[in-house]
Amino acid sequence: MDPTIPVGNVTIEHLSVDNHYTEEAARALLPLVSAGDRCAMDKLYILYFARLANFFRNLTAHADLAEELINDTMFEVWIKRASIGSNAPVSLAIMRLAYSHVQKHSAEATAVQPHAQSVIHDKDHDCPPLNDSDTASNPLVLLSRLPVEERAVVHLAYASGHSRRDIADIMNISCECVDVLLNSARLRLWR
Secondary structure (H helix, E strand, O other): OOOEEEEOOEEEEOOOOOOOOOHHHHHHHHHHHHOOOHHHHHHHHHHHHHHHHHHHHHHHOOHHHHHHHHHHHHHHHHHOOOOOOOOOOHHHHHHHHHHHHHHHHHHHHHHHOOOOOOOOOOOOOOOOOOOHHHHHHOHHHHHHOOOHHHHHHHHHHHHOOOOHHHHHHHHOOOHHHHHHHHHHHHHHHHO
């Protein structure tokens, strides 16, 4: 099996959890996707699948929901294909769509379950303390206790390596709000 997929004059490596996509490869696919090339869309889907899976898995903790959100995000990429990446890097445009789907899901979950954790500025919000064994054996348990916005900013900053400006763009907030969310997450994680 060939480990690469040729796209124009750019070669895309198949993604695994350890490989990273390249902006150049995504840019090479966009004109084909914009022209309605479903094969190119499949390649773009493969290119972003691991990154989106990690993002959604860290924010939702449900594999079936993560898969649904990936499909919803990439379907929206297909629908908006002509404008994807026109004003920002492709990765930021796709991650912005992904985050909007997380927000939509969170809002729907809150509507169904009014006491769900979705509001960041709720000063009365307090997570019950965790045992040292809970966090020592699985730090994801600790992260899962953060509100979704804080989990998103932590994931985008530390797991995905996005800059403060990129995170602000993805989450459609100011850089100062990114700082507030990161500081709030740090305080919750260290108490």
